[in-house]
Amino acid sequence: xxxxxxxxxxxxxxxxxxxxxxxxxxxxxxxxxxxxxxxxxxxxxxxxxxxxxxxxxxxxxxxxxxxxxxxxxxxxxxxxxxxxxxxxxxxxxxxxxxxxxxxxxxxxxxxxxxxxxxxxxxxxxxxxxxxxxxxxxxxxxxxxxxxxxxxxxxxxxxxxxxxxxxxxxxxxxxxxxxxxxxxxxxxxxxxxxxxxxxxxxxxxxxxxxxxxxxxxxxx
Numbered sequence: 683x684x685x686x687x688x689x690x691x692x693x694x695x696x697x698x699x700x701x702x703x704x705x706x707x708x709x710x711x712x713x714x715x716x717x718x719x720x721x722x723x724x725x726x727x728x729x730x731x732x733x734x735x736x737x738x739x740x741x742x743x744x745x746x747x748x749x750x751x752x753x754x755x756x757x758x759x760x761x762x763x764x765x766x767x768x769x770x771x772x773x774x775x776x777x778x779x780x781x782x783x784x785x786x787x788x789x790x791x792x793x794x795x796x797x798x799x800x801x802x803x804x805x806x807x808x809x810x811x812x813x814x815x816x817x818x819x820x821x822x823x824x825x826x827x828x829x830x831x832x833x834x835x836x837x838x839x840x841x842x843x844x845x846x847x848x849x850x851x852x853x854x855x856x857x858x859x860x861x862x863x864x865x866x867x868x869x870x871x872x873x874x875x876x877x878x879x880x881x882x883x884x885x886x887x888x889x890x891x892x893x894x895x896x897x898x899x900x901x
Contacts, residue, residue, distance in 0.1 A: 692727040692777050696738035706745065710785045715819040718778040725773040739772075739780065740765045746784040750799050760800075767801045771809055775816075783812045861892045865900065873900050 698704040721727075728735035743765045747756055756764065772780050786792065792808035865873060877893050880886040 689722040689727040689729075692722050693731060693734060696728070696734050696777060700734065700737035700741055706742075706781075709781055713778050713782045713785070715782065715816055716823070718776050718782055719816065719820050719823060721776040721778045723774050723776055724769065724780075727777065735769060736765065738777070739769050742780055742784055743768050746788060747799060749788050750795060752795075752798055754798065756799075764801055764804075767805060771805050779812075779816070783809065786812065857889060858892055861889065861896065865893070865896050868896075868900060870897075870900050873897065 695704065699706065699709075724735060740761070744761055747761060747764065768780065775783075787804065787808050792811045795803060865876075868876070873893065873896055877890060880890050880893060
């Protein structure tokens, strides 16, 4: 569900999240770093749709902040500031990144919130760790693409070589058939005379070896 190829798909999903028409639990189960590096950034997907961007970010931020069991909760104004900070930090990341980062941070992947949760902790300490993981995943994708390209190139070279061998084999078979026909009624002396003649003929020297092979059958 999260694997979107276009900004429009990201925009449509964001509207569904903001209105509660999509299950965030389902999205969190499906999202991955591999998907996140292949989806449009917040900056590109929401160009001209700032209201939608804020709405979906606010829903995700509020859910994330509410998942912690601290007795003191952030005030609405603080959640608003946190949402703005989130949009700023994620402008060059994707909606998938936002969903995945909050999921991982909530589960303690990047560390533990001991006293409380705020932008300093989330974006000063945890977010850089997420970006490191994403960079590693992107490098893996680049290496995989390079490996696949190399495999295709090797396959093309192998195909060319195999085709060249096939053509050469067909030519050899045609030459052998011609020699068989030519020597069908020859005796040994005629064969040796022909070999000597062709050895001195530049246009037929490539056939001499086939003629010499007839020594085994023509006595």
